[in-house]
Amino acid sequence: GAVPMEEEEDDDDPENRIAKKMLLEEIKANLSSD
């Protein structure tokens, strides 16, 4: 059978997942304060 393509690894790494969450929340907070 076909081998599935490698998917986004972002969410597989706990440290990256936390960093991503923090960054997106910060961006969101920044946008709403403008």
Added chain:
Amino acid sequence: AFQAENEQLFADFLACCSQLTEEHPEVVPYLTGRHQKASPAFLGSAEFRNVLSRCLTRVQARHHKVYVYINEVCTVLKANTQRRKLAISAVPAP
């Protein structure tokens, strides 16, 4: 002293990050905005060069940690944001 080198490193870092954060197109403009607000002294410093150089090398080697390195760069840029001039002339004398 490192201004030109740092600008090149930052451009390379942005280029790398923009490819890796396509799912969140707001990330790169945010990083650019942080860079624009940082103090010129810091942007031309050896400290910033070291952070950028380290983060660029690491993000190129470990794509799955891109947000960790973006956060690191954002944190140092935030810590070195240009201070706003405060209007203190209206403060009454004690």
